[in-house]
Amino acid sequence: MSTDHPPSPSPDPRDRAWIEVDARALRRNARRLTDAGPERAGLIPMVKADGYGLGMAGVVAALAPLEPWGWGVATPAEGEELRDLGVEDRVVVFSPLPPGTEARVVRARLTPSVSDLETLDRLHAVADRPVPVHVEVDTGMGRAGLRWDTVDDWAPGLRSRLSGPLLWEGIFTHFHSADEEGGPGVDEQLARFQEVLRALDPPADVIRHVANTAAILRSRQDDLGVGLARPGIGLYGGPCGPDLPRPEAVVALRARVVRVVDVAPGSTLGYGATYRASGPERWATLGVGYGDGYGRAASNRAEVLLTGRRVPVVGRVSMDVTVVNITGLDGVRPGSVATLLGQDGEGEIRLDELAGWMGTITYEVLTGFTRRLPRVWLPSSTD
Numbered sequence: 001m002s003t004d005h006p007p008s009p010s011p012d013p014r015d016r017a018w019i020e021v022d023a024r025a026l027r028r029n030a031r032r033l034t035d036a037g038p039e040r041a042g043l044i045p046m047v048k049a050d051g052y053g054l055g056m057a058g059v060v061a062a063l064a065p066l067e068p069w070g071w072g073v074a075t076p077a078e079g080e081e082l083r084d085l086g087v088e089d090r091v092v093v094f095s096p097l098p099p100g101t102e103a104r105v106v107r108a109r110l111t112p113s114v115s116d117l118e119t120l121d122r123l124h125a126v127a128d129r130p131v132p133v134h135v136e137v138d139t140g141m142g143r144a145g146l147r148w149d150t151v152d153d154w155a156p157g158l159r160s161r162l163s164g165p166l167l168w169e170g171i172f173t174h175f176h177s178a179d180e181e182g183g184p185g186v187d188e189q190l191a192r193f194q195e196v197l198r199a200l201d202p203p204a205d206v207i208r209h210v211a212n213t214a215a216i217l218r219s220r221q222d223d224l225g226v227g228l229a230r231p232g233i234g235l236y237g238g239p240c241g242p243d244l245p246r247p248e249a250v251v252a253l254r255a256r257v258v259r260v261v262d263v264a265p266g267s268t269l270g271y272g273a274t275y276r277a278s279g280p281e282r283w284a285t286l287g288v289g290y291g292d293g294y295g296r297a298a299s300n301r302a303e304v305l306l307t308g309r310r311v312p313v314v315g316r317v318s319m320d321v322t323v324v325n326i327t328g329l330d331g332v333r334p335g336s337v338a339t340l341l342g343q344d345g346e347g348e349i350r351l352d353e354l355a356g357w358m359g360t361i362t363y364e365v366l367t368g369f370t371r372r373l374p375r376v377w378l379p380s381s382t383d
């Protein structure tokens with residue numbers, strides 16, 4: 001008798017819980033954001049954090065037909081991942097480089113953004129080929145960039161270092177409150193950025209860029225003659241402010257019912273028994289939990305679609321399963337598909353709604369989905 005294991009059948013990615021990504025909606029959001037920007041602006045989709053959790057390879061395949069100017073990542077490793085995927089386009093690393101990663105950046109032909117002169121010195125030491133550089137200006141975000149209010153101190157050192165193999169390709173800043181309607185932050189930061197531009201007077205071909213999704217939708221880049229739009233969340237379906245147009249939904253989270261049970265009044269549910277049946281009730285257990293990124297804060301708060309109708313999450317979300325109260329709802333059995341995010345028939349659970357239940361923001365919901373959830377692209381990311 002052979003002791004070899006038979007080849008395991010390729011698992012159905014939809015057998016338990018999964019993420020569905022709508023490639024066409026992603027592309028339509030990208031087109032709308034490109035149209036909303038200034039006419040000559042190039043597009044640099046932000047694909048950091050594994051394409052905001054959707055899967056970098058799928059996002060790149062879906063957006064490649066738009067022929068973006070380049071791709072935005074946060075870390076050298078993410079840039080290398082793009083190169084491994086065969087991406088030959090420009091790749092800008094937007095977070096400050098951890099010291100010691102400069103040689104990797106040069107080797108992978110990545111475009112670093114720089115926040116201090118020391119990084120430029122370290123790049124000089126390893127640059128054996130031309131390295132385009134984007135200079136970040138800190139106009140109030142406080143986490144990266146050369147400070148706007150000390151430009152006179154660093155301008156001469158910056159100019160002298162942007163020489164030889166280091167090519168000055170771009171200069172940018174990042175807004176802290178572009179999602180707030182009428183907030184004073186954007187005007188103040190733009191004024192500071194313009195002050196720095198006046199002091200530095202970069203050559204005309206140095207690309208000036210400022211706009212994340214919210215700033216694109218507020219047309220806050222038009223007056224700069226800006227050459228790049230850097231959308232992230234709006235590509236992936238996250239709304240950017242109550243007064244701004246909503247992007248199309250791109251992501252759904254679905255999970256199978258794995259158990260249905262009828263319980264007597266007073267029955268307890270979940271860790272801590274935080275829920276008790278108030279009468280005879282029917283409960284359905286879903287194969288999804290915080291180990292998948294369905295946050296525990298949704299316990300006793302969130303709603304889920306089953307057969308197109310909203311039902312409440314009851315008891316605590318646990319690592320692997322979540323229970324909903326389906327009392328009075330017919331037709332739910334093990335194998336039925338619940339929608340925790342996205343559309344089911346006429347019903348829809350919106351991304352910002354789910355974020356509210358989870359006590360966080362849309363960005364963290366998307367990037368928090370774990371490896372246990374297969375990403376299923378519908379249609380395939382290149383269709």
Ligand SMILES: *Cc1c(COP(=O)(O)O)cnc(C)c1O
Nearest residue numbers: 046094174212213230231232233
């Ligand atoms: C992440 C990021 C963006 C995208 O911001 P969204 O709010 O997701 O559109 C733009 N610029 C920089 C520098 C970023 O780090």
